Amino acid sequence: MPAPIHLLSLATADAPHEMTQSDVVEVARVLFTERFPGFDRMLPVFDTAGIRARQAAMPLDWYLKPRGWPERTEAYLDVAVDMFARAAEAALAEAQLKGADVDVIVTVSSTGIATPGLEARAMARLGFRPDAARIPVFGLGCAGGATGLALASKLAQATPGAVVLLVVVELCTLSFRMEDLTKADIVATALFGDGAAACVMRCGEGGFASIEATGEHTWPDTLSIMGWRVDPTGFGVIFDRAIPPFARDNLRPAMIGILKRQTLGLDDVDRFICHPGGMKVIDALEGSLSLDQGSLDHERGVLADHGNMSAPTALYVLDRARRGGLPDRSVLTALGPGFTLSTVSLRAAA
Structure with missing residues (x-):
């Protein structure tokens, strides 16, 4: 029977800018009322979303101007790498490990494009070894936390003794837009926040x-x-x-x-x-x-x-x-x- 995969640690890293739902509602009212016919009928979605506050990659006024791919990608790379590093550092510290102890790095993110991946951009800061395996995963969306955990556990199972680091980073708010609005965009504005999480696992004992x-x-x-x-x-x-x-x-x-x-x-x-x-x-x-x-x-x-x-x-x-x-x-x-x-x-x- 294969040795069990143990979760040694789990840490989260919030995005740097706090937004209250009431602030988002007021900004959305100003921005969308004239751009989206019937916006007033969609306002209740902000109240029924069950959200008091969210964290965002950029300050609120950044979202008030039209943004294209280059600006969104620049923001993604800058903020996502820092959040990746903060979440990974906290997870490694809880596991009493260092970046140099990591054998496999699984990075899950579907809200921006980074080639090289986030883990490559954070290698020097975290002290990853040059021979650490890097596995970036795109396209999982909201299932990425669970699917990423499953994938990382299978990699740990396949290499007994290996330390596997999973880092999940999403900057959903970078998709906020003022042009070409759909109902789905309004719902996303009412729901989405940004965050990162990381965990360390390996075969053996310990952990929670x-x-x-x-x-x-x-x-x-x-x-x-x-x-x-x-x-x-x-x-x-x-x-x-x-x-x-x-x-x-x-x-x-x-x-x-x-x-x-x-x-x-x-x-x-x-x-x-x-x-x-x-x-x-x-x-x-x-x-x-x-x-x-x-x-x-x-x-x-x-x-x-x-x-x-x-x-x-x-x-x-x-x-x-x-x-x-x-x-x-x-x-x-x-x-x-x-x-x-x-x-x-x-x-x-x-």
């Missing part, structure tokens, strides 16, 4: 949890539910309004199938740790998994304090859950472009 199993389920003919559209000014968000009802109707059978392949059932899971895509999504998850209303409390807390940061958000929730004390078995879940459910089953350290 071990990874028991991973699983995915991709539904056919669902490419249009979530993703990016690419246009001359940058990434534009694709959000289907049917995401909450789709999750309510389809998540449960997919989850049952994933757990069955792990010889588990829903009743074997003590706590689901979910990516909080929005308040309606959280409600749909509770309904689909037959959880008591309000069970996903850490999810609501992270959403309120940080917004939807895409991939790192599930790891923010995991961090809150582990600080509160993980139950024996929990399952980290996230929904992302594809449309895909990604899961990681965790056992708490004895």
Whole structure:
């Protein structure tokens, strides 16, 4: 039987600029009322989003001017590299390791383009070895925290003793735009924040949890539910309004199938740790998994304090859950472009 993969540490790094939801509402009102017919009818989405504050890559006034690919990319590279480094430094410090101890670096990010990748740009600051394997991953979207954790664990399993560092960085707010607005862009403005998270893992002992199993389920003919559209000014968000009802109707059978392949059932899971895509999504998850209303409390807390940061958000929730004390078995879940459910089953350290 393969040795278990242990999560030695988990750390988060907030974006540098705080935005309250009330400030965002006032700016959005000024910017969008004349540019988007019927904007007033969409204002309630800012109130019902369940968000008090978010952190952003750039100060609020940066978003008040039209921006193209070069400016958005410059901001992404500058801020994302720093957030990558801060999250990685904190995770390595908790694991009592240094950059030179890392054998494999998995970088997950879908909100900007960096070639060389973020990990290459942060190598000198973090002291990574020249022979460290670099694995940048693009395109996972909101599922990136769970799928990245699954991928990193498989790499650790394949190389017993290797120290694997996972870093997830998303700067969703850089997609905010004033031109060519869609309803999805307005919803994104009400929901998105920026953040980063990192964790260290390896075969053996120690840490706060071990990874028991991973699983995915991709539904056919669902490419249009979530993703990016690419246009001359940058990434534009694709959000289907049917995401909450789709999750309510389809998540449960997919989850049952994933757990069955792990010889588990829903009743074997003590706590689901979910990516909080929005308040309606959280409600749909509770309904689909037959959880008591309000069970996903850490999810609501992270959403309120940080917004939807895409991939790192599930790891923010995991961090809150582990600080509160993980139950024996929990399952980290996230929904992302594809449309895909990604899961990681965790056992708490004895």
